[in-house]
Amino acid sequence: MTIGDGHDLRSPRFAGDEVLEACYDNERVLQRGDSGSAVRKVQEALIFLGIPVPETGASGNFDEETELAVRSYQEARGLRVDGIVGPETIGSLDEEFVTGTSETLLSTEPKVSDVPTPLFPESPVRTPRASPVGPARAPEVPPVEAPKVPRVSAPEVKIPQAPEVPVAEPPLMATQAVPIDQPQVHVTKPITPPMTQLPHTVDSQGRKFHSAGTWRGSNYSFEAEAGKSIRLELRNLKTTESNIRVKTNTGEIRESVLLPDTLVNLEFSAVSEPIIWRFYFEADKKDSLIEWKLYSNWIPGESK
Known part of the structure; x- marks a missing residue:
C-alpha cells in the first residue's frame, strides 16, 4: 500500500x-x-x-x-x-x-452519532459564502484637527439560494407486528417501523420494489398496503439451512427450505387492490436471520 x-x-x-x-x-x-x-x-x-x-x-x-x-x-x-x-x-x-x-x-458535514438511529444526508448543494470585506482605513492627515471619516460598511451581498431538486424516494412499507395467534383486525392505516430503504427495481412481472426488512427468531409478522400481485424474496443470512412457513391473511400458505445465502421467491395474489396484506412467518430455528424484500404491482403513492 x-x-x-x-x-x-x-x-x-x-x-x-x-x-x-x-x-x-x-x-x-x-x-x-x-x-x-x-x-x-x-x-x-x-x-x-x-x-x-x-x-x-x-x-x-x-x-x-x-x-x-x-x-x-x-x-x-x-x-x-x-x-x-x-x-x-x-x-x-x-x-x-x-x-x-x-x-x-x-x-x-454533520457529525454522526454512535446511537444506531438512521440519519439522512443534507443536500450536496452548498450555499456560497460571501467574501469578507475589511474595514476602510481613514487617510493620514497632518497633526491638525482631524476630519471625521465616514464609516464604511460592507456592501450587502445577496446569497443565491440553491434550487430545490426533487428526490424520488421508494415508498416505505406500512407495517405493524401482530402475534400469530391474534385474530385478524381491520386496519385502516398500518404503523411503519424502521427498515432498509432501497431504490425502485422492477421484476420480470412488472412488480416494483415495495420494502425490505430483516426477520429474526422463529416467529415474525408484518402488514403491508400493496397490490393484488405480490412476490416475497427471502435470503438466509445464516450458515445453516432453515425450514420456513409463510401464511397470509388471504389464506395462502407457502413452505420452503432456505439454504445458506440462497434466494427463494414466494408468490401471492388477491382479487382486488390495494389490500392490507398480513404475513405470518414461522422458522424451525430460534436464532434464524432472514432478509426479506417485497415486490408488488401497486405501491403506496400510485393512483388506485
Missing part, C-alpha cells in the same frame, strides 16, 4: 486511512469480524447515506448488521453484493463524498 502513488482515496472522510487505502489498492478487505476506526468510518458513511446499522450503529465492529448494511448499499449502487468492503465498494463510497472543496465538506 502506497499513499501518494496517484491511486488514492480522495474524500476527506477516507483519504489517508491506511486500512481503507489498502482496501482501495486491493491489498486487503474489511469483512465480518474486523474492528477498528476504518470499520467505524464505513459505518458512519452508510448511516450518513441513509442506510442504517440498526442495533450497533457506528460501533467500529464489523458484525452481521454491518454486513447487511454493506449488502444493501452494494445492491442500491449496482455493485457486487457480497457484504465485503473491497476496492470497488470503498471506491464507490469515496466518490459519494467527493463534493466541493475539503474545507466545505469538513465544515458542513
Whole structure:
C-alpha cells in the first residue's frame, strides 16, 4: 500500500486511512469480524447515506448488521453484493463524498452519532459564502484637527439560494407486528417501523420494489398496503439451512427450505387492490436471520 502513488482515496472522510487505502489498492478487505476506526468510518458513511446499522450503529465492529448494511448499499449502487468492503465498494463510497472543496465538506458535514438511529444526508448543494470585506482605513492627515471619516460598511451581498431538486424516494412499507395467534383486525392505516430503504427495481412481472426488512427468531409478522400481485424474496443470512412457513391473511400458505445465502421467491395474489396484506412467518430455528424484500404491482403513492 502506497499513499501518494496517484491511486488514492480522495474524500476527506477516507483519504489517508491506511486500512481503507489498502482496501482501495486491493491489498486487503474489511469483512465480518474486523474492528477498528476504518470499520467505524464505513459505518458512519452508510448511516450518513441513509442506510442504517440498526442495533450497533457506528460501533467500529464489523458484525452481521454491518454486513447487511454493506449488502444493501452494494445492491442500491449496482455493485457486487457480497457484504465485503473491497476496492470497488470503498471506491464507490469515496466518490459519494467527493463534493466541493475539503474545507466545505469538513465544515458542513454533520457529525454522526454512535446511537444506531438512521440519519439522512443534507443536500450536496452548498450555499456560497460571501467574501469578507475589511474595514476602510481613514487617510493620514497632518497633526491638525482631524476630519471625521465616514464609516464604511460592507456592501450587502445577496446569497443565491440553491434550487430545490426533487428526490424520488421508494415508498416505505406500512407495517405493524401482530402475534400469530391474534385474530385478524381491520386496519385502516398500518404503523411503519424502521427498515432498509432501497431504490425502485422492477421484476420480470412488472412488480416494483415495495420494502425490505430483516426477520429474526422463529416467529415474525408484518402488514403491508400493496397490490393484488405480490412476490416475497427471502435470503438466509445464516450458515445453516432453515425450514420456513409463510401464511397470509388471504389464506395462502407457502413452505420452503432456505439454504445458506440462497434466494427463494414466494408468490401471492388477491382479487382486488390495494389490500392490507398480513404475513405470518414461522422458522424451525430460534436464532434464524432472514432478509426479506417485497415486490408488488401497486405501491403506496400510485393512483388506485
